[in-house]
Amino acid sequence: xxxxxxxxxxxxxxxxxxxxxxxxxxxxxxRDLSLRIxxxxxxxxxxxxxxxxxxxxxxxxxxxxxxxxxxxxQGVIRWKLRLDWIIQQxxxxxxxxxxxxxxxxxxIAIYQLYFMDRVPDFAIVNEAVRQAxxxxxxxxxxxxxxxxxxxxxxxxxxxxxxKKELVKFFSVYYSYPEWLVKKWLRELGYEQTEKLxxxxxxxxxxxxxxxxxxxxxxxxxxxxxxxxxxxxxxxKYSPVGIIIKGLQRPVTQLRAYKKGLFFVQDEASQLxxxxxxxxxxxxxxxxxxxxxxxSVHMAELIKKNGKIIALDIDPxxxxxxxxxxxxxxxxxxxxxxxxxxxKVFSIFKSHFDKILVDAPCSGLGxxxxxxxxKWVKTEQDIKMLSMxxxxxxxASAKILKKGGIMLYTTCTISKEENEMIVEEFLExxxxxxxxxxxxxxxxxxxxxDKCGFFRTYPHIHKMDGFFGAVFCRII
Numbered sequence: 001x002x003x004x005x006x007x008x009x010x011x012x013x014x015x016x017x018x019x020x021x022x023x024x025x026x027x028x029x030x031r032d033l034s035l036r037i038x039x040x041x042x043x044x045x046x047x048x049x050x051x052x053x054x055x056x057x058x059x060x061x062x063x064x065x066x067x068x069x070x071x072x073x074q075g076v077i078r079w080k081l082r083l084d085w086i087i088q089q090x091x092x093x094x095x096x097x098x099x100x101x102x103x104x105x106x107x108i109a110i111y112q113l114y115f116m117d118r119v120p121d122f123a124i125v126n127e128a129v130r131q132a133x134x135x136x137x138x139x140x141x142x143x144x145x146x147x148x149x150x151x152x153x154x155x156x157x158x159x160x161x162x163k164k165e166l167v168k169f170f171s172v173y174y175s176y177p178e179w180l181v182k183k184w185l186r187e188l189g190y191e192q193t194e195k196l197x198x199x200x201x202x203x204x205x206x207x208x209x210x211x212x213x214x215x216x217x218x219x220x221x222x223x224x225x226x227x228x229x230x231x232x233x234x235x236k237y238s239p240v241g242i243i244i245k246g247l248q249r250p251v252t253q254l255r256a257y258k259k260g261l262f263f264v265q266d267e268a269s270q271l272x273x274x275x276x277x278x279x280x281x282x283x284x285x286x287x288x289x290x291x292x293x294x295s296v297h298m299a300e301l302i303k304k305n306g307k308i309i310a311l312d313i314d315p316x317x318x319x320x321x322x323x324x325x326x327x328x329x330x331x332x333x334x335x336x337x338x339x340x341x342x343k344v345f346s347i348f349k350s351h352f353d354k355i356l357v358d359a360p361c362s363g364l365g366x367x368x369x370x371x372x373x374k375w376v377k378t379e380q381d382i383k384m385l386s387m388x389x390x391x392x393x394x395a396s397a398k399i400l401k402k403g404g405i406m407l408y409t410t411c412t413i414s415k416e417e418n419e420m421i422v423e424e425f426l427e428x429x430x431x432x433x434x435x436x437x438x439x440x441x442x443x444x445x446x447x448x449d450k451c452g453f454f455r456t457y458p459h460i461h462k463m464d465g466f467f468g469a470v471f472c473r474i475i
Contacts, residue, residue, distance in 0.1 A: 030065040031108065031127055034072040038104040041077070041372075048077060048372040063249040071203075075115055076107045078201055078371035081175040083107045086114075086157055090146045102139055105131050109147055113154065121151045166190075170197060179379055180364070187415055192459070196413070199459035200367040200374075206244040206251060207235065207463070208262040209270050209293075212300045213328060215261050217242060223256050236462075237444065238270040260327055265293050266369070268456045268466035269411070271447070272358065273297040275454055275468055276407040277440050280305035282353040287311055287341040287396055288360060292321035292334065298356075299333050308334045309348075311341055342391040345398040353404050355396050359389040361410040361417050365465020368458050386416045393425050397432060400473045405435075409468040413457070418467040422453075431475035440470060 037055050041048055052073050056066055076083065087106050088095045098106075109128040112119055125147045132143040160168040167185070171178045174197040184193040210217045217240055224232050224244070235241030242262070244251075251257055251264060278284055278298045286295045289310035298308055312318050318336040325331045339347045341357070362377045362385055363370060393408055400406050408425075410417050426434060436452030438445045449455040454468030 030061060030069050031072075032131065033059060033061075034069050034108055035101070035104055035131060037069070037073055038076060038108070039101055041073075042100045042104065048073065049370065066250070067248055071116070072108055072111065074203075074371055075111045076104070077375070079111060079115065079175045080107065080375070081172055081177075083110050083175075085159070085172045086110055086150065087146070089157065090149050090153075099135070099139075101135065102132065102143065105143060106146060109143075110150065113147075113150065121154075125151065170194065174198060174201060176200075176374055180374065183379075184413070187413075192457075195459040196457065199457075200371075202368055202458075204368045206247055206264065207266050207270075208242050208244065208251075209238070209265040209297065210240040210242065211261050211263065211328070212240060213304075214259070220256060220261055223261070224254070227255055229254070235267045235270075237447065238267045238274075241265075241267045241270050243267075263293055263296070265297075266366075267463045268365075268461070269294070269464065270297065271441075271444065271454070272356065272407065272409050272466075272468060273301055274441055275437060275444070275470060276354050276356050276405065278302050278306065278308075278354055282306045283350070284308045284354040285311065285344070285348070285352045285356070285396070285399070287344060287355065287357045287392060288313075289321065289336070290314075290317050290358075292318075292324060292336070294356060294358060295321070295334050296324065296328065296330065299330050304330065304333045306333065309337055309352075310334055311337045311339050311344065311347075313338070313340050342388070342395050344395050348399055351399050351401040351404070353401055355400055355404070355406040357392050357396050357406065357408045359385075359392050359408065359410055359417075361385055361389065361412040362414055364412040364414055365456075365458070365467075366411050369464065382414055382416050386421060389417055389421050390424065393421065394428070397425075397429055397471075397473070400432075400471075402473050402475065404473050405440075406432075406471045406473075407468060408471070409454070409466065411464055411466055413465040413467075418469075419451070419453070422469045425471075432471050432473050435470040435472050437468065437470060 033055065037052060040051060052070065056069065061069065087110065105128050109124050112124045113121060125144065128147055129140050129144045132140040159173050162169045167178055167181050170176065170181045176197055181193070184196060188196065210220050217234060221232050221242060229244055229247060231245035233243045235243055256262060273294055276298065278301055280302050282302065284298060284306060286308060289295050289312045292310045295308050295310040310318065310321060315338045318338060321336050325334055362382050363373050364377070367373050396406060408422065412418065422434070426432065434452060437448040437454045444454070447454055447456055447461065454466065456463050456466045458465055
């Protein structure tokens, strides 16, 4: 087809200031590493997962210690607002005067006091004081006094009045910015908002998708059990999904992963390929392909019988995809192309049978897996992203064949990025009509809302919050 683009960009390791070349010294332990990472993230909490991975990959930690660091980092980020609220109640000076390093020492200790039960309180306090001593005896004394006072009053913390200040209570108690609490209260109501806030603070399970080109779900579950993975369950909706609980080592260390028998992918994301319903000999466009997880899944579904164009604006991501394609033997079926999805009509002269617009979004449906989203996304980001999403959808519609199917998806819980985009799109495109999800996948009727959209919520479906709308060109 002439769509294949050879990418000659050298991929570079993600570099976080101070993260490359990290070596654990003799007087350091996993708590010290946790503090270093949090101090690094204090200046820029975005991409916390990449930064955390970079540090951990450079340190020779036991699996138990590695799990501890991950728990501490994600836990402190997740509960930051509540932790800071507790700290403020035991300070004798303004909170803003706390040195960022000392603040993180306190956050780590208080997170352990309230959310981890394997370490005695006195040991947690002693460890925090040890870390504070490096910054001076006076600071160590202050940290010691604050933490011991908290220990004595552990169950007597006062929070904002739920009846008089509901927004502030939800914000502090569940640790979310007030603007997001207000937004969800408007869109979802009181009861659903509280359940959603609570669900977003849960530690997520690992969900994987079977590589059906190499094995099937039953065989993979058996292999994982043989490899020592104790809790393995099939997903409720995805026929190729597996949930892994309590994995104490990096998933990349599993033999099944090294053999390419599965991909890490949330269940809601796995369902997108089924909703688009690719058929053999279809010509398919994945507009914002990223690392190509959904493109590869679609290739599996059509058993490499068709052509998929994986378009993305980031050449580094596509280079990683190209490596995956070589490993999976998919070079002749999936074609990586560097390009801006907002200009697809000028990139491609032919039209497509199926188009997936997996639009960049605020990611508010994935807070459970990416707690930093709470603190890095803003209302202004949502406005900006909704403009990009609309441009992607409008541009893609121009190259959809008559009778062709287009799926618009996001991993967010935001009307501006979901229903409002669809409503405006349909008003401006009378030649296109919306299809109900169940008309394509009857077995996903439980995940269809009253408007025919694909909809999942963390607190209801135990998976990421996803939205999907299916369109068909009738003229």
